[in-house]
Amino acid sequence: MTSEDLTPRKGGTLAALRRRNDDLVTMVKLGKALTATLDLSEVLNAVMTTVCQTIKASTWSLLLLDERSQELIFEVVVSPAAERLKGKRLPAGQGIAGWVAAHGQPLLLPDVQQDARFNAEYDKDNLFVTRSIACVPLRSAEYIIGVIELINPFDEGFVDEDLLLLSTIADFAAIAIENARNYKRIQQLVITDDLTGLYNSRHMSKLIEIEVERACRYKKDLSLVFIDLDFFKTVNDTHGHLIGSLLLSELGDFLQKKIRKIDFAARYGGDEFVLVLPETSKAGALILCNHILDCLRQHQFLSDTGLPPTQVTASLGIATFPEDAASKDELLSKADQAMYFVKEHTRNGVHCA
Secondary structure (H helix, E strand, C coil): CCHHHHCCCCCCHHHHHHHHHHHHHHHHHHHHHHHCCCCHHHHHHHHHHHHHHHCCEEEEEEEEECCCCCCEEEEEEECCCHHHHCCCEECCCCHHHHHHHHHCCCEEECCHHHCCCCCCHHHHHHCCCCCCEEEEEEEECCEEEEEEEEEEECCCCCCHHHHHHHHHHHHHHHHHHHHHHHHHHHHHHHHECCCCCCECHHHHHHHHHHHHHHHHHHCCCEEEEEEEECCHHHHHHHHCHHHHHHHHHHHHHHHHHHCCCCCEEEEEECCEEEEEEECCCHHHHHHHHHHHHHHHHHCCECCCCCCCCECCCEEEEEEEECCCCCCHHHHHHHHHHHHHHHHHHCCCEEEEC
């Protein structure tokens, strides 16, 4: 902030100095709040609180950019229309927020009705009237990761000092958001299998332990499914380990789509997988396993490799707590034994402990 930034717009020099002092206090508070956590939701809430306390506006939003679609997503909204806007997506480049995200430049518009970039559709959808906007990009290194947008100030209007302060807040926020995202990515790497994207065996063991305790506490069933691909070695021997790894990756995605949101899928090792099914009886687990087997028999893997589409089958074993086992280790052992029964007798089937 330079001496030129202190040019009074809402009062004399004394008022400008007081505002500068208040702004510095705000930045210190925001910095402390953002460095105190690596949780993304807490970071966003800290930004929300700072903006609401610092620049008075009837509505403000923090939108994050979806890297794949380049759409802006309303992550935090303080507005009478907050419930309708939260989670909504703004097409790439659309409206003032879209323009700011696309060009990486802040905008201050005293009268949006005079600007061709303004999209009035959201006002119609949310029974809202936008008069003026201050919008700044959230920039991480050379990339735009979102925008902060303020609408309709409570006093005489947004001024340049508002835009400058908002840009400073955005700089703090962008760093904190990226740190929180990176921390989350690291956490995911620790618990997931890098080939399939499913949980790894170490984290799966912890999940089973938690679910066994929960099932015991609430007197619920917990079913476990061991899955082993049939003749997977043939794929490696015929096409090489790279194709074999691709097949395992596709199978991970296949399994993830067949289970419920409350279920867990993990790669146990090699070509073995485990499904953890909370609140699921043996009969329910058997229905799911038969469905998986039917889908496997019809699914064509490796269709994007130029090779002939590959079909695979699997041997599945089911064990249920507390019917078949009294502990996590016993549950794993029983499901594993049931799977090997299929592997040794028929393959391409399912057996219950």
